[in-house]
Amino acid sequence: MKIYISSDMEGSTGVVSAAQVDCTKPQYLFGRAMQAADVEAAVRAALEAGAEGVVINDSHCTMTNLDIAKFGGEVQLITGTPKLLGMVEGARGCDAAIFLGYHAMAGTEKAVLDHTFDQYTIYSLSVNGRKMGETGVNALLCGALGVPVIMVSGDDALCMEAGSLLGPELVTCSVKEGLGRGAALCLTPESTAELIYSGVKKALARLKKGECRPFALEAPYLLEVTLMNTLQTDAASLVPGAMRTAARTLRFETEEALELRRFLYSVMECASATLSGF
Missing domain, CATH: 3.40.50.10780 (Dipeptide transport protein)
Structure with a gap:
């Protein structure tokens, strides 16, 4: 084990x-x-x-x-x-x-x-509405x-x-x-x-005892992430796969759960790059 x-x-x-x-x-x-x-x-x-x-x-x-x-x-x-x-x-x-x-x-x-x-x-995020x-x-x-x-x-x-x-x-x-x-x-x-x-x-x-199961949601995975301000969202919207659905909100859809991490951290890197200029 x-x-x-x-x-x-x-x-x-x-x-x-x-x-x-x-x-x-x-x-x-x-x-x-x-x-x-x-x-x-x-x-x-x-x-x-x-x-x-x-x-x-x-x-x-x-x-x-x-x-x-x-x-x-x-x-x-x-x-x-x-x-x-x-x-x-x-x-x-x-x-x-x-x-x-x-x-x-x-x-x-x-x-x-x-x-x-x-x-x-x-500011907040959800996956498949959760x-x-x-x-x-x-x-x-x-x-x-x-x-x-x-x-x-x-x-x-x-x-x-x-x-x-x-x-x-x-x-x-x-x-x-x-x-x-x-x-x-x-x-x-x-x-x-x-x-x-x-x-x-x-x-x-x-x-x-076999009582524990991996946490899973049904694919496709729909990630919605809301950022702190519109400048951050302007920058993060350049990440491949990002769809802007509101002034501060991006949407990303994938069949692979592990791709959620790649997208999310790419968004944070792009958004963070704007902090010194906000």
Whole structure:
């Protein structure tokens, strides 16, 4: 059994501030330590539950936050960027995926550091009419690879979002209760380590019973993405396959789920290029 972990930082234990997830700020050392602590608890549980190997994908910002020296020989770490599948690079061939330190989609009330991939360009997105954030898109990409998402951790809002989208078989682990975008009622690392450890054990038990299925939507896939302003949309409309349906909204249709990621990140790159001139 090979387990995959996609590790973000905003939803990690104790993290509430943008400075704590920004590698240029002194507070980043705290965010990095909390991300690592959450991952270590999940890895320990997976290996004790019988996993023969664990693949971790560092999925935050520069994606160079985790230290490979912290893990044992059964663990492999995917680090650095860009990566073809971004936050789910390396999921192919694994038996199940775990999303750690994830956050709610942009526009979610009382959600810590809510955003959808890029807080400066993406206002909202949907696939086949279903509004989703990073959890949904990444679960869909994993599903296209035949990999079920069996557990997520983050704040209360993220757990509610993930559970409503991925179904009752998903194990959710709330490490904090969001009080706003930059405030939360947090549990201690000791408490969340136990919660994550128990959650992984529970999720893997369900997996072994055959209760977990990959998340899938019916093709063709229709992605609609709304950007922050019209200048960004002007630039992003140049991406091949983009159809502009409103002043700030682009539409893209494909038969291949993995092409959604390629299009979405191309849109973000084009939109981001306008930021200095807006």
